[in-house]
Amino acid sequence: xxxxxxxxxxxxxxxxxxxxxxxxxxxxxxxxxxxxxxxxxxxxxxxxxxxxxxxxxxxxxxxxxxxxxxxxxxxxxxxxxxxxxxxxxxxxxxxxxxxxxxxxxxxxxxxxxxxxxxxxxxxxxxxxxxxxxxxxxxxxxxxxxxxxxxxxxxxxxxxxxxxxxxxxxxxxxxxxxxxxxxxxxxxxxxxxxxxxxxxxxxxxxxxxxxxxxxxxxxxxxxxxxxxxxxxxxxxxxxxxxxxxxxxxxxxxxxxxxxxxxxxxxxxxxxxxxxxxxxxxxxxxxxxxxxxxxx
Amino acid sequence: xxxxxxxxxxxxxxxxxxxxxxxxxxxxxxxxxxxxxxxxxxxxxxxxxxxxxxxxxxxxxxxxxxxxxxxxxxxxxxxxxxxxxxxxxxxxxxxxxxxxxxxxxxxxxxxxxxxxxxxxxxxxxxxxxxxxxxxxxxxxxxxxxxxxxxxxxxxxxxxxxxxxxxxxxxxxxxxxxxxxxxxxxxxxxxxxxxxxxxxxxxxxxxxxxxxxxxxxxxxxxxxxxxxxxxxxxxxxxxxxxxxxxxxxxxxxxxx
Ligand SMILES: Cc1cc2nc3c(=O)[nH]c(=O)nc-3n(C[C@H](O)[C@H](O)[C@H](O)COP(=O)(O)OP(=O)(O)OC[C@H]3O[C@@H](n4cnc5c(N)ncnc54)[C@H](O)[C@@H]3O)c2cc1C
Numbered sequence: 001x002x003x004x005x006x007x008x009x010x011x012x013x014x015x016x017x018x019x020x021x022x023x024x025x026x027x028x029x030x031x032x033x034x035x036x037x038x039x040x041x042x043x044x045x046x047x048x049x050x051x052x053x054x055x056x057x058x059x060x061x062x063x064x065x066x067x068x069x070x071x072x073x074x075x076x077x078x079x080x081x082x083x084x085x086x087x088x089x090x091x092x093x094x095x096x097x098x099x100x101x102x103x104x105x106x107x108x109x110x111x112x113x114x115x116x117x118x119x120x121x122x123x124x125x126x127x128x129x130x131x132x133x134x135x136x137x138x139x140x141x142x143x144x145x146x147x148x149x150x151x152x153x154x155x156x157x158x159x160x161x162x163x164x165x166x167x168x169x170x171x172x173x174x175x176x177x178x179x180x181x182x183x184x185x186x187x188x189x190x191x192x193x194x195x196x197x198x199x200x201x202x203x204x205x206x207x208x209x210x211x212x213x214x215x216x217x218x219x220x221x222x223x224x225x226x227x228x229x230x231x232x233x234x235x236x237x238x239x240x241x242x243x244x245x246x247x248x249x250x251x252x253x254x255x256x257x258x259x260x261x262x263x264x265x266x267x268x269x270x271x272x273x274x275x276x277x278x279x280x281x282x283x284x285x286x287x288x289x290x291x292x293x294x
Numbered sequence: 295x296x297x298x299x300x301x302x303x304x305x306x307x308x309x310x311x312x313x314x315x316x317x318x319x320x321x322x323x324x325x326x327x328x329x330x331x332x333x334x335x336x337x338x339x340x341x342x343x344x345x346x347x348x349x350x351x352x353x354x355x356x357x358x359x360x361x362x363x364x365x366x367x368x369x370x371x372x373x374x375x376x377x378x379x380x381x382x383x384x385x386x387x388x389x390x391x392x393x394x395x396x397x398x399x400x401x402x403x404x405x406x407x408x409x410x411x412x413x414x415x416x417x418x419x420x421x422x423x424x425x426x427x428x429x430x431x432x433x434x435x436x437x438x439x440x441x442x443x444x445x446x447x448x449x450x451x452x453x454x455x456x457x458x459x460x461x462x463x464x465x466x467x468x469x470x471x472x473x474x475x476x477x478x479x480x481x482x483x484x485x486x487x488x489x490x491x492x493x494x495x496x497x498x499x500x501x502x503x504x505x506x507x508x509x510x511x512x513x514x515x516x517x518x519x520x521x522x523x524x525x526x527x528x529x530x531x532x533x534x535x536x537x538x539x540x541x542x543x544x545x546x547x548x549x
Contacts, residue, residue, distance in 0.1 A: 052463065054435045078456045081438040081472070085390070085426020094508040095390065097421050107513065111420050113325055114311050116318040117515050125509020157435050158465040161451070166459040178549070202549070216477035220441075220455050227336075227414060227474070229457070235548045245315050256548040257522070258539065267314040274539060275524040278532070287536045 001070040001126075003028040006060060008051060008079060009036055012174075015139025017073045020132050022140075023102045024071045031060060031151055033079065040142035047148035053082025055156040061090040063151070070126040071106075080131040088129050095129040096121055100136045115226055115249035135174070135230040135253055166221040171205050173222065177234045178204030179254075181224055183247075184211030185240020185261065185280065192217060194284040195239060201291045207231065209241045225250035239280045243268025260284070299353035299445065302404065303344040304397060304412040304425065305337040305372055307365035311417035315520055323515040325418065331368050336413025338375075338481035340473040343443065344411050345376035345482070351445055354378060356407075358400045360385055360393050366497055373492035374484035380495065385502035390421065394428040395505035401432065403500070409450070410470040414439060422472065429470035437463065440471040442478070 001024040005017045021028035032038040032047045074080030088095035101109035106123040180195040208218035226246040232253035259272035309329040319326040348355045356379040357372040383396045415422035429436030442453040449466035543549040
């Protein structure tokens with residue numbers, strides 16, 4: 001099937017989509033968003049520095065129609081979320097978002113009910129537009145680069161005034177082998193320093209639940225879960241996190257979960273490999289002490 | 295924009311999204327009917343954002359929903375939070391295209407809507423597709439994951455949350471924004487008096503229009519099993535607890 005990838009130039013995100021594209025074709029085509037070389041080998045490549053989805057919709061819909069793509073792949077990301085619905089409506093295409101599994105003949109799986117259920121769909125009409133949930137497909141190694149033609153964008157509707165990068169020191173959350181996450185049970189912003197200290201010693205990263213982000217104790221970029229980051233570390237420490245299904249959706253592929261929670265009934269213990277039923281204020285300093293001494 | 299601003303917020307009533315996995319059951323591929331019905335969480339963030347804009351710009355605020363009549367009592371919460379009007383298109387499709395076409399009909403009926411807000415994703419379908427589809431059907435600009443909105447010189451100044459931080463965007467015209475959660479749009483808890491007053495507000499009910507579904511067939515819906523067995527570590531001596539934990543993590547090569 002003729003397949004198009006549309007994604008920001010970022011090797012892991014592109015690699016995941018290339019892996020998914022192998023279910024549909026040998027070599028996909030690509031629209032690469034952003035500046036720089038287009039990593040990997042494609043049949044045809046287009047490129048634009050435009051990354052605001054609203055400005056990309058007309059050009060991408062036109063390209064899909066002109067080149068008669070049957071499958072179009074986006075990441076389930078800000079850009080992908082901005083493109084999928086509008087492009088689908090423009091082309092009367094089928095769209096399945098947040099895809100976590102693919103079987104032959106356009107059978108796809110995606111979560112429902114905050115990840116408590118998984119639905120399987122058969123797509124019966126093309127073009128099919130899929131947004132792929134991060135971290136569910138092993139990213140393909142992208143070798144070499146492909147020369148790209150410029151994708152012409154009409155007069156932009158939305159203009160970018162400023163872009164702010166959230167400061168992040170150390171390992172990026174999504175690449176970290178150890179993630180130390182805090183939830184509403186942290187009780188305030190100050191004690192996140194305990195998590196930070198542990199993450200630093202273990203060369204990991206700090207994450208948060210939506211509870212903690214809603215309270216303003218952690219930046220939204222640290223949110224882990226269905227609508228936050230998807231992580232797959234070796235060890236995930238859940239500190240003061242109840243383990244709502246929408247949070248667990250972000251750690252489905254974490255190898256080992258350690259839960260520290262004072263409520264023995266907390267749902268997180270159903271996902272955890274190791275559990276400590278206690279106040280984190282007792283456990284975390286002790287953990288950091290032992291780690292510092294080592 | 296004309297003399298006044300009219301904001302519409304799309305809201306959907308869903309089965310309790312906080313039911314833990316262990317208690318979750320399906321019947322006919324959908325959540326069992328015994329769970330409490332409630333407004334989707336991001337939809338409440340969108341309503342809160344709408345109410346704040348209403349207060350700031352003296353806008354009028356209409357809530358639009360596609361769903362069942364039985365859910366009207368739940369939708370009234372939006373009135374209690376500060377909206378003044380509720381429109382329900384009665385229907386039961388889960389197809390994103392059908393839902394969007396019906397919401398479009400309701401918006402066309404209102405005629406003068408300047409801004410349409412929706413939750414980032416519904417709390418049952420986990421999808422985030424309806425609002426973008428609707429925007430295109432209306433011929434409007436769609437911006438996902440919006441955290442802040444200001445009206446500026448007849449246009450909009452918007453903050454959008456991204457994977458790496460945030461972006462400030464600007465555009466002129468009408469738009470559909472999906473609202474993400476930030477501390478500033480945590481939904482307010484309506485006062486008891488407002489809840490009682492909301493019960494008396496009329497609700498406009500509209501029959502659904504026929505429209506094409508997407509080419510997607512639902513094959514099955516299943517509840518995945520969570521088979522982690524938790525090993526609880528004794529906590530009598532905290533120093534020992536953490537040493538044991540670290541030893542076990544290393545033995546099993548997680549650390
Ligand atoms: C559509 C949708 C999308 C969502 N997306 C996400 C998402 O991406 N990520 C996400 O996290 N959530 C998400 N949620 C929200 C989710 O449903 C939960 O509300 C949220 O995860 C709860 O956060 P929490 O566990 O920190 O808070 P709570 O549920 O309040 O849990 C706090 C926990 O801390 C424990 N605790 C309290 N004090 C202490 C102490 N001193 N020591 C140890 N333990 C303590 C308590 O026992 C409790 O278990 C989403 C919801 C919806 C509807």
